[in-house]
Amino acid sequence: MRKVFYIVRKEFLQVFRNRMMLPIIFVMPLAQLLILAYAVTYEIKHIDLFICDIDNTMISREFTGHFIHSPFYNVKYQERSISKGMDELRKGKVHQMIVILPGFEKALNQGRPVRVQVINDAINSSAAALMNAYTLSIIQHFNRNNIEAHFITRGTPAQVNLEYSYWFNPDLNYKTFMVPGILVLLVTLIGMFLSGMNVVREKEIGTIEQINVTPLRKTQFIAGKLIPFWIIGLLELAFGLVLARLFFNIPILGNIPLIFMVAAVFLLVVTGLGLLISTLVNTQQQSMFISWFILVIFILLSGLFTPIESMPQWAKVLTFLNPIAHFIEIMRLVMLKGAGLKHILQPLGVLVLYAAVILSLAIKKYRKTT
Amino acid sequence: MNKPDGNKWKVIVVENLVKKFGSFVANDHLNFEVGGGEIFGFLGANGAGKTTAMRILCGLSKPTSGNVKVAGFDVYTQTEKIKAHIGYMSQRFSLYEDLTVSENFQFYGGIYGLNRMQIKEKLENMLSRLQLEAMRKRLIRTLPPGIRQKVAFSVAIMHEPEIAFLDEPTGGVDPITRRQFWEMIYETAARGITVFVTTHYMDEAEYCDRISIMVDGRIEALDTPAELKKQHDVSSINDVFLKLARKPARNIQL
Structure with missing residues (x-):
């Protein structure tokens, strides 16, 4: 455990010594929320x-x-x-x-x-x-x-008059629908890219050799690499939620600890995926391309922009394998409908399973000896 | 582990080591032993197969065939035990350039399992011996190459390994710093740590207890510098090397 702590501390030192990092962590969520929440809209005017x-x-x-x-x-x-x-x-x-x-x-x-x-x-x-x-x-x-x-x-002919009531989003506010999903994207980008670039960067510089020649266990290595980005991802989510509440008046009906519990599992999946990619490739460029390839598919099939219900059957099967889709579903349920743990057990279960598989793969695929 | 005294204790035993990459034979039936506390020079032209062999000894790469034991452990099955008993300084730069001298020490000390007090003690010893007290908070990237190499060497042996593997530690370093670096190697060997070093500088080869010269993946010479000079009837190791390495059948950069 002490060894893991030393890796975590080193990663934090490196992340925050990088001058670009703090602006990225704080400006990115703001820009994303502003641009996506206001610009991407289903409503048509003019x-x-x-x-x-x-x-x-x-x-x-x-x-x-x-x-x-x-x-x-x-x-x-x-x-x-x-x-x-x-x-x-x-x-x-x-x-x-x-x-x-x-x-x-x-x-x-x-x-x-x-x-x-x-x-x-x-x-x-x-x-x-x-x-x-x-x-x-x-x-x-x-x-x-x-x-x-x-x-x-x-005399007016008798008519049936329909009266509508809009639950969970009474003003039919488009932003209410979008913001929970955008928060998910935010956390995904940070978690996946920070971790995806990390191990491969050490490969490029050559420091990975020096680590591979120590008796450090593979589990310790992956844990030490994962925890920093997991923590940064959770902080990012907290920051995003504050922005959503203060600037977009998005209701948060559900339990906030529950949101963070799900995010904690979800971040294990994305940081684990990033690390897995990172251990499999040799350059940051390769890592970037593969991460983007996966992310674009995940995002387009996430139900953020187009409803999953209207996708063809094969695409629906694919969305079942999409962690982003599950997290967006949970976020909407918990934030907008106030769903509790018992309402989200199924998607949460998928995420837990996903995390277990991805992390074991990342540990297995990281090789100290070639 | 029962450790016999003196040179009888063989910390490295290599028998018929073969390493192939596809059809390319990088190491062709290597045989040698290195005794405890020895300074063993591992010489050879570029592409002769030195780094390949050293990576196998460090447990970074698996041999194709042959028996190899390092610090008493088998390189096929006990690589992680080997890693606890060796230090390695690679040809490529091994410190984090965006961390300071003391942060690098803390990180590597930490993952080798040293406690806070031990790390602090090692750091202070190194800083005072190398007269780098003023540099402890400097980022590695701001240090001159010679100092970086000395710090990297100190990091590689901070956990008191049995064997220190140094892969061209003095590449690109000025003659004065090279001399100081070899003083560090002598101090290390005097503490009982075996030093296994590759180099391109033939004057450095003279400082070793024994040297081996690799040509085209094979060991062509293995003895003390004095004995090798006598055998080949020349006055310097440089001439021995030139005689042996004159006609390499292959000229490939690995």
Whole structure:
């Protein structure tokens, strides 16, 4: 144990003697939270819209007025040329076009169904789906007003009214959803890169030989290398949680010690993975490439940006092997829903198993004798 | 372990050591013994196979075949026991450049299992012997190469090993520092620590009790410097070396 302490102390001395380290540890979380939480959003505002109102009557203008006054739309053109609208769509100047053909008012007044054409730029399919949803809700709203205004004398038909209640994120605040996941990324990056670069750096400098020629046990070596980055990772998480609470008003409903307990297990997985990579490669460059390769897959399949539920079956199987996905799930459950230990046993169990496998591999693959 | 007196105690026993990398034979049936407290010079041109053999003796690499015992332990099965009884100073730099002299001492002392008091004592002894008291808080990277090498040697023997393996310890060091370094080697040997040293400087070879000269993976000569000079009828080890190493069949940098 005393030997492990000497390694840990040496690693801390080296980390904090590196002038870049402190800024990285404190500025990185701030930048990540600010940029990712504010910029990466599922909400769409200011959709560039082309309105082609050929009918140009009172009712058609009332209809288009709903779009003009909506905060989600930015009406760029109101012209009567369909071909101009098509051009603007092709150029990417507008993302949606609405065409109202002649006879719109007439048909409505006669109580006949009428058609409005909506063309969406569906290059980004999820954005297109959202635009469609906004448009539909505006049209429904228009329909209801129209029915009430013109047919009130005949009595309003009975309707089922839906009332929604949004649990766990009542304001439908996007940041509430993102921040727990971003905290996970933060801890992952710090843990994986610090450890992934460490052993291989000693290989490059040559000091690893000097350690390999001592009677130090492999377990002691890996423990001594792992503990410093494990501690830094936990401090990073604490710092991130404070930022989330103070600047983003993210609710932390669950038990904070529970969050740290899970993070402690999760950090064993990522620092262990970093050390494993580090023991297998010969240069920091190789370590960097492999770490990035793994991280990109883990992050994209983590459920942070796209819901795991909508992935194909094979990808869902892959996410089961993804420690980041499990930790993000747990973080959302605990932070936003106040889940307790009994609610997170399954993903936590996977992480514990993962940590055990990765650490044994790292110890096994580290060779003192070639 | 019962340790017989004097030169009878063989701290290194090598019989028919062979090390192959693929089809390349780096060490071709080496046979030699090194006695306790001896200064053993391990000579050879670049690529002759010196470092390969030394890494095997230190338990960093496994031999292809042959029997090798170091400090009484087998290099196939007891490498970790060997490591507790040897010190190693590699050709490449072995101290952490971003740590100070005393931090390096604490780290290596710590992983060799020395306690706080022992580390402090070793550090103070080294600083006063090398007159480096003012340098204890200096980062290694700010020290001149000669001083770094002396500190590295002190680190390699701070746990009082039976054998110190030094791989070209005086490479790139000025003549005065080399002389001081050899004084350190003599002091070490006088304390009963066997010194196994490789070098390219033939004048240094004269300081050794016995030397071996490797050519193309084989040991071509093994005796005291005086005896080797007599055998080859020359006046210096440099001439012995040139005679033996004149026609290496291979010229490969390992």
